Amino acid sequence: MAENRGVAYAGPGRVELVDMDYPEFALKDGPGVNPANVGRQVHHGVILKVVATNICGSDQHMVRGRTTAPEGLVLGHEITGEVVEKGRDVEFLDVGDLVSVPFNIACGRCRNCTARRTGICLNVNPDRPGSAYGYVDMGGWVGGQARYALVPYADFNALRFPDKQQAMDKILDLTMLSDIFPTGFHGCVTAGVGVGSTVYIAGAGPVGLAAAASALLLGAAVVIVADLNTQRLEQARAIGCETVDVSRQDPRDRIEELLGVPEVDAGVDAVGFEARGHGADAAREYPATVLNTLMDVTGAGGALGIPGLYVTGDPGAPDEAAKEGSLSLRFGLGWAKSHAFFTGQCPVMKYHRQLMRAILHDRVEIAKAVNATPIGLEEAPRGYQEFDQGAARKYVIDPHGLLGTG
Incomplete structure (x- = not known):
């Protein structure tokens, strides 16, 4: 089993790199996990080798101590990755697919999801409508600023890129589709x-x-x-x-x-x-x-x-x-x-396929617009610090050195 490592909230003003369990097709207990979600089976999920995962201003709110986030919470809701394992109920994704993951976690079955209001799914967070990876009060789904991450309801949530090599050529743009x-x-x-x-x-x-x-x-x-x-x-x-x-x-x-x-x-x-x-x-x-x-x-x-x-x-x-x-x-x-x-939360799935096409067909250069800057996983604490100080950059964490930082 591959080694996993991720970025965790360590108290106001601090993040740290932590060793963490490799994902399984069940939600385990841990910092921020709603007790009602512990043990939840995720046979409809996939495990991703994370190719790119971004630092977001929403993460900074937690890191500044401006929320009730618990220490030890693994951060990260902007995830792009390669499928390395698929649950028994996954039909339409295959190992090797490169996908963008909306930061909203959505079941695809409730009345809000079927109305394309995936930011307020009724079934993934016992506390309230809506959920996200690695975020306070969002159900406790483990964050994606890590080497590997679990994505539930993967057939519904994940956006597969049609050409893997073309996608890797534009990966700094495509990673912005998650949020x-x-x-x-x-x-x-x-x-x-x-x-x-x-x-x-x-x-x-x-x-x-x-x-x-x-x-x-x-x-x-x-x-x-x-x-x-x-x-x-x-x-x-x-x-x-x-x-x-x-x-x-x-x-x-x-x-x-x-x-x-x-x-x-x-x-x-x-x-x-x-x-x-x-x-x-x-x-x-x-x-x-x-x-x-x-x-x-x-x-x-x-x-x-x-x-x-x-x-x-x-x-x-x-x-x-x-x-x-x-x-x-x-x-x-x-x-x-x-x-x-x-x-409210953006319902990412309402837009991400069209915006993917705009990127792939050179209608927009979103990475250039936000000054996307790749950094290694071990550099994440520095990225958080510089972003908090107002750096005019969008930091993209590269956990496996696939973006040239390794």
């Missing part, structure tokens, strides 16, 4: 972005940059990306976006400079609950800042796509209300402007 590319695209679609749209995207991290690339793919006329990080704003400009440093300029003023009016057609929140204030308040956290700004700068009748993460429990929040996910929203403003709001 951030569909998530950014979902934020734009739900905000109503289309040909000729003007779009304001809050956040120039990887999801924000993926949203920006998605807006351009969808035909937006002007994409304005906002952030406090100058390097990330430079990355946004490099892919053809306008930018605004919200520590220095009011977004409405910048939008009016660019468009002649102070509002856009569509707004996307790619920041989430750790938002900071704007202007003189940029050094402090104000969890509702982005949502309130989006309502301010999005025109009447527009929509807000909100793929940025918001949580029900944040022990590090700046006030008691925010610790329970209660924010001081100007909801009356949104109501008065007849805004539509769309929240």
